[in-house]
Amino acid sequence: MSEARNRILETATRLFYTEGIHTVGVDRIIAEAGVAKATFYHHFPSKDELVSAYLTTEYERQRGALSALPGEGVERIRTIFAKLAELSDGPGFRGCPFLNAAAEFADPAHPVRTIVGDYRDWFRGLMRSLLAEAGRADADRTAEFLLLLRDGVTVSGGLGDSTTVHTAVETAVGAVL
Amino acid sequence: MSEARNRILETATRLFYTEGIHTVGVDRIIAEAGVAKATFYHHFPSKDELVSAYLTTEYERQRGALSALPGEGVERIRTIFAKLAELSDGPGFRGCPFLNAAAEFADPAHPVRTIVGDYRDWFRGLMRSLLAEAGRADADRTAEFLLLLRDGVTVSGGLGDSTTVHTAVETAVGAVL
DNA sequence: ACTCTACCAGACAGGTCTGTCTAGTCTCAT
DNA sequence: ATGAGACTAGACAGACCTGTCTGGTAGAGT
Numbered sequence: 001m002s003e004a005r006n007r008i009l010e011t012a013t014r015l016f017y018t019e020g021i022h023t024v025g026v027d028r029i030i031a032e033a034g035v036a037k038a039t040f041y042h043h044f045p046s047k048d049e050l051v052s053a054y055l056t057t058e059y060e061r062q063r064g065a066l067s068a069l070p071g072e073g074v075e076r077i078r079t080i081f082a083k084l085a086e087l088s089d090g091p092g093f094r095g096c097p098f099l100n101a102a103a104e105f106a107d108p109a110h111p112v113r114t115i116v117g118d119y120r121d122w123f124r125g126l127m128r129s130l131l132a133e134a135g136r137a138d139a140d141r142t143a144e145f146l147l148l149l150r151d152g153v154t155v156s157g158g159l160g161d162s163t164t165v166h167t168a169v170e171t172a173v174g175a176v177l
Numbered sequence: 178m179s180e181a182r183n184r185i186l187e188t189a190t191r192l193f194y195t196e197g198i199h200t201v202g203v204d205r206i207i208a209e210a211g212v213a214k215a216t217f218y219h220h221f222p223s224k225d226e227l228v229s230a231y232l233t234t235e236y237e238r239q240r241g242a243l244s245a246l247p248g249e250g251v252e253r254i255r256t257i258f259a260k261l262a263e264l265s266d267g268p269g270f271r272g273c274p275f276l277n278a279a280a281e282f283a284d285p286a287h288p289v290r291t292i293v294g295d296y297r298d299w300f301r302g303l304m305r306s307l308l309a310e311a312g313r314a315d316a317d318r319t320a321e322f323l324l325l326l327r328d329g330v331t332v333s334g335g336l337g338d339s340t341t342v343h344t345a346v347e348t349a350v351g352a353v354l
Numbered sequence: 355a356c357t358c359t360a361c362c363a364g365a366c367a368g369g370t371c372t373g374t375c376t377a378g379t380c381t382c383a384t
Numbered sequence: 385a386t387g388a389g390a391c392t393a394g395a396c397a398g399a400c401c402t403g404t405c406t407g408g409t410a411g412a413g414t
Contacts, residue, residue: 004361019283022199025401036362041403043360094283099332103280106197106271108337120336138348144338145345152329155276159297160285161321168322171315175352181391202371213392215375220390224372 005043007033012054017097021051021104048111051101055115058097063122073134074177077127077146084150085169088157095158099151123147145176182220184210190231194274198228198281225288228278232292235274240299250311251354254304254323261327262346265334272335276328300324322353 011033015024026047030040044050071079087093094100098116105112127146131139149172157165188210192201203224207217221227248256264270271277275293282289304323308316326349334342 002360020199020281022197022281023283026403027401037364037403038405039361045403047402095280100280102336103272103277104197104199106195106200116336120338141341141344141348144341145348147338148326148329148333148342148345148349150329151332152325152327155328155332156325159279159293161297161324164318164321165325167318168325171318171322171353172325172349176348179390203373204371214373214394216391218373222373 002043004033004035004039008035008040008043008050009053009057012050013057016051016054017100018092018094021101026050052111052115055098055101055112055119059115059119059122062119066126073130074136077130077177078173081146081149081153081169081173084153085157085166088153088165089162093157093162096151096154099154100158120147123150142176149173179220181210181212181216185212185217185220185227186230186234189227190234193228193231194277195269195271198278229288229292232275232278232289232296236292236296236299239296243303250307251313254307254354255350258323258326258330258346258350261330262334262343265330265342266339270334270339273328273331276331277335297324300327319353326350 008029012024012029015029015032026037026040029050030037033040044053066080066083069076069079069083098119101112102116107113124143124147128139128143131142136142149169153165153169156162156168185206189201189206192206192209203214203217206227207214210217221230243257243260246253246256246260275296278289279293284290301320301324305316305320308319313319326346330342330346333339333345
């Protein structure tokens with residue numbers, strides 16, 4: 001992986017996440033990453049490709065972070081949601097990058113939306129398999145609810161209702177599991 | 178209320194909701210509303226003012242729609258969420274206009290974010306008062322969860338997981354209430 | 355030694371954005 | 385009938401957008 005490419009992607013990640021995708025221009029990324037414009041377009045054929053790379057990287061990062069968490073079955077789910085609530089309460093949290101991106105790209109056929117869909121499918125599948133592992137008969141329905149809960153946690157956390165998210169999550173997870 | 182102003186606001190509502198706020202330009206709204214540019218700026222001093230008007234109107238509309246629903250206490254909450262799930266399954270649904278707007282306006286101090294905050298405060302308060310009316314001791318915590326659930330429903334529904342939202346909501350509402 | 359690749363700086367094109375301004379029409383109340 | 389206010393059409397300014405292109409530097413592999 002090239003050094004300049006890394007800088008571009010990291011700068012884009014920071015700016016896209018904290019300020020939004022449409023509002024951050026390529027010139028700004030170039031300036032803050034300290035690269036030439038030609039270098040930018042050498043690594044990323046278009047801004048859209050950079051956006052896709054941003055979300056794909058984020059997808060892999062989150063998959064890695066959740067895979068590293070301990071526990072099995074339902075206990076693992078509890079751990080995941082506790083972590084999620086903790087993150088959404090932290091400084092600099094501005095919601096889920098995938099949901100924010102989806103809100104900015106209205107066309108469901110856009111590549112960005114495909115990545116968002118992939119992420120959600122993965123999360124839903126993870127919940128389902130953990131529930132099935134615990135021998136829960138209603139795995140499908142409950143997994144769907146947990147995905148929905150995940151959305152709610154990140155959205156609420158991102159809009160500033162961070163402290164109350166903890167108790168809300170405990171209520172929900174406790175009631176359903 | 179002026180006829181031209183109405184046309185502008187309705188066109189903006191349609192375009193902002195279905196395509197996003199930043200992606201829709203003033204010129205496009207003017208063309209589709211069939212008004213002159215001077216007329217537009219006569220009624221709305223800036224695009225931001227139009228955006229605020231769009232969200233304020235939407236706020237009032239939703240408040241009116243929910244107030245019209247029947248029932249009392251917990252039963253009313255069930256009705257509200259059933260309606261919400263139904264809407265989020267309908268054609269042309271593209272998520273919650275407030276959450277979508279908040280994702281596009283990253284600055285928490287922006288007027289748009291204030292309106293979004295107002296809307297959420299109102300919904301939370303409505304839930305709390307309905308729970309208190311039913312004599313629930315945990316009204317605060319449960320209201321917080323119901324706001325979170327509302328977020329999840331609109332987000333999931335807007336991203337195409339519409340049919341499964343119904344059962345997920347039933348599961349959640351049933352478990353908590 | 356030579357070439358290839360990554361990198362730099364920055365001008366440029368062509369388009370779109372918001373917002374202003376000129377100039378003129380129509381309606382209605384006084 | 386005159387003046388105010390809402391409207392129309394559209395040119396214009398100035399900023400910003402993405403993406404291309406020129407021209408040049410430095411290091412690494414063959």
